Amino acid sequence: MKKIIPLFFISILPFSGFCQGENENNPDITSNEIKSHIKYLASDELKGRFTGSEECYTAAEYIQKEFSNYGLVPLFDDSYIQPFSFISGVELSGENYLEFNINNEKLILNISEEYVNASFSGNVNVESNLVFAGYGLSTPSLNYDDYENIDVKDKIVLVLRYNPEYDNPHSQFDEYSSFRQKTTVAREKGASGIIFVNGYYPKDDEDKLMDFKYDRASAVADIGAVHIKRNFADSLFKSQGLNLAEYQKIMSDSLRPASFVFKNVKVKMKTSVMEIQNTSWNVAGYLKGNDPELKDEYIVIGAHFDHLGMGEVGSLYRGDEPQIHNGADDNASGTTGVLELAEKFANEKDKLKRSIIFITFSGEELGLLGSAYFVENSPVPMATVSTMINMDMIGRLNEKDELIVYGAGTSSAWKDLLDSTNSYNFNLTFHDDGYGPSDHSSFYGKNIPVLFFFTGTHPDYHRPSDDTDKINTADEEKVIKYVYDIAFNIDTTVGKPDYVNVPRKDTGRATGWKVYVGTIPDYAANVEGLKLSGVNEGSPAQKGGLQGGDIMISFGNRKISNIYDYVYALKEHVPGDVVEVIVKRNDEEVKLQVELGAR
Numbered sequence: 100m101k102k103i104i105p106l107f108f109i110s111i112l113p114f115s116g117f118c119q120g121e122n123e124n125n126p127d128i129t130s131n132e133i134k135s136h137i138k139y140l141a142s143d144e145l146k147g148r149f150t151g152s153e154e155c156y157t158a159a160e161y162i163q164k165e166f167s168n169y170g171l172v173p174l175f176d177d178s179y180i181q182p183f184s185f186i187s188g189v190e191l192s193g194e195n196y197l198e199f200n201i202n203n204e205k206l207i208l209n210i211s212e213e214y215v216n217a218s219f220s221g222n223v224n225v226e227s228n229l230v231f232a233g234y235g236l237s238t239p240s241l242n243y244d245d246y247e248n249i250d251v252k253d254k255i256v257l258v259l260r261y262n263p264e265y266d267n268p269h270s271q272f273d274e275y276s277s278f279r280q281k282t283t284v285a286r287e288k289g290a291s292g293i294i295f296v297n298g299y300y301p302k303d304d305e306d307k308l309m310d311f312k313y314d315r316a317s318a319v320a321d322i323g324a325v326h327i328k329r330n331f332a333d334s335l336f337k338s339q340g341l342n343l344a345e346y347q348k349i350m351s352d353s354l355r356p357a358s359f360v361f362k363n364v365k366v367k368m369k370t371s372v373m374e375i376q377n378t379s380w381n382v383a384g385y386l387k388g389n390d391p392e393l394k395d396e397y398i399v400i401g402a403h404f405d406h407l408g409m410g411e412v413g414s415l416y417r418g419d420e421p422q423i424h425n426g427a428d429d430n431a432s433g434t435t436g437v438l439e440l441a442e443k444f445a446n447e448k449d450k451l452k453r454s455i456i457f458i459t460f461s462g463e464e465l466g467l468l469g470s471a472y473f474v475e476n477s478p479v480p481m482a483t484v485s486t487m488i489n490m491d492m493i494g495r496l497n498e499k500d501e502l503i504v505y506g507a508g509t510s511s512a513w514k515d516l517l518d519s520t521n522s523y524n525f526n527l528t529f530h531d532d533g534y535g536p537s538d539h540s541s542f543y544g545k546n547i548p549v550l551f552f553f554t555g556t557h558p559d560y561h562r563p564s565d566d567t568d569k570i571n572t573a574d575e576e577k578v579i580k581y582v583y584d585i586a587f588n589i590d591t592t593v594g595k596p597d598y599v600n601v602p603r604k605d606t607g608r609a610t611g612w613k614v615y616v617g618t619i620p621d622y623a624a625n626v627e628g629l630k631l632s633g634v635n636e637g638s639p640a641q642k643g644g645l646q647g648g649d650i651m652i653s654f655g656n657r658k659i660s661n662i663y664d665y666v667y668a669l670k671e672h673v674p675g676d677v678v679e680v681i682v683k684r685n686d687e688e689v690k691l692q693v694e695l696g697a698r
């Protein structure tokens with residue numbers, strides 16, 4: 100996006116940026132080759148290698164061609180490419196319709212203007228009475244149940260967004276308050292449809308409807324879910340002689356449910372949302388080991404080659420103009436690591452005792468899709484894989500030479516090996532955990548010892564500015580050589596690395612909000628973002644550099660406009676995640692990294 104290739108250049112070269120410069124391929128790991136691979140993979144021509152895109156396939160072909168040149172054996176029968184299907188999104192299909200009949204007056208709402216479908220809505224065609232079910236919560240453990248004493252079987256319910264403790268950022272209701280969860284509860288109670296509305300509290304003048312955006316989970320089947328504008332809910336309440344704002348205030352102040360059946364209101368709801376199936380690809384080849392006893396043991400060396408495309412998913416870029424997310428560090432750098440290692444090992448394949456699989460995954464940025472598919476559909480049984488080595492973002496070693504290794508506790512052999520092969524004097528940081536936000540996680544889930552190499556995050560992470568010119572190729576060469584030494588050692592030493600089950604820290608994803616940051620919100624502030632009145636002493640927030648007076652505007656992938664955005668953003672993380680936080684401080688934007696704690 101930033102570099103415009105002059106026309107004359109295109110006319111000379113069949114593929115601009117294609118690695119044609121190195122006529123004789125140097126089997127060694129060289130910074131020249133590293134640069135040339137990254138330059139091509141992260142070129143504008145490949146448009147950010149979005150999973151399932153044409154350009155993603157072009158990248159797969161490039162990798163395949165390299166593997167073939169090095170002499171790797173195709174892993175999937177006679178192919179290097181393993182296609183897998185995934186759901187890339189949802190779309191409205193068929194008929195979507197919402198009609199209210201209030202005191203015999205028929206009102207049809209316009210989709211996208213007056214209401215939207217939830218992206219996770221089931222497909223239904225229903226007609227029934229309308230029941231107001233408060234906040235749609237049924238939480239006996241918190242002694243609160245909007246469904247108490249009310250029958251919603253085969254009825255359509257109208258529920259408010261959020262929860263009665265909307266002004267408490269640490270409300271215990273939060274983990275029950277998502278649209279999805281409320282929809283699931285309504286279905287459990289027998290409702291055939293759920294209609295959401297933004298209440299008057301917390302104050303929300305925009306009355307923004309939920310985004311129709313695939314959230315990477317399947318639909319809540321058998322119940323229709325829509326979100327209507329508040330002014331329409333006002334008229335529904337008015338038809339009952341009630342005022343929505345007052346009603347909500349009383350409900351919340353008393354913390355008592357106040358559900359009721361609407362009199363003389365009928366609703367017709369048709370919802371039709373379809374998942375869009377798409378195909379993407381992993382690319383893999385292998386080298387067979389020579390030791391008769393050990394050749395059926397495999398080491399997997401992998402990296403993902405997909406990235407964010409134009410920023411469709413997961414981008415931290417906040418500009419209005421879509422831009423190519425080139426993903427030089429994330430993860431052309433790791434993909435290049437796989438290529439360079441494949442080339443080097445292929446040149447010395449006679450020395451190998453165990454076999455080595457070289458694999459690049461796509462779908463990583465959408466949730467480890469490619470590696471998750473591979474571990475379930477590998478031509479090589481997972482029980483014969485002794486180690487998985489993953490590289491994701493290895494091109495930006497900092498001045499302090501800090502190299503981060505995850506999975507360091509997943510075999511008792513790792514730490515000694517990592518230290519004893521550290522001839523490049525990296526400042527190594529070990530994290531024991533074998534789970535984490537990249538593809539090694541899929542393998543650790545299969546009880547395979549893993550090592551994940553990472554040079555750390557930076558301000559260009561998941562932004563269009565993650566470009567080739569910021570890659571430190573000389574340092575990346577050292578990192579790859581280090582990984583080579585480790586892999587060679589594992590391949591040729593006598594013992595198979597043992598597997599260690601690292602006790603898993605409580606994960607926020609499974610159990611709700613368990614992440615600790617230590618921010619103290621300023622409830623009095625009326626600003627766009629989350630203003631902090633302070634941070635707790637010794638907390639992750641303080642260590643990350645957050646201060647009282649800061650206005651948080653972004654947390655990880657999430658824009659923060661209010662305390663709720665922050666609460667939901669936290670729910671997406673687990674203790675140990677390093678999250679980029681952007682705050683406004685004296686009218687300047689400051690980027691900070693916060694390593695999340697556990698509560």
Ligand SMILES: [Zn+2]
Pocket residue numbers: 403429430463491492537
């Ligand atoms: Zn990555």
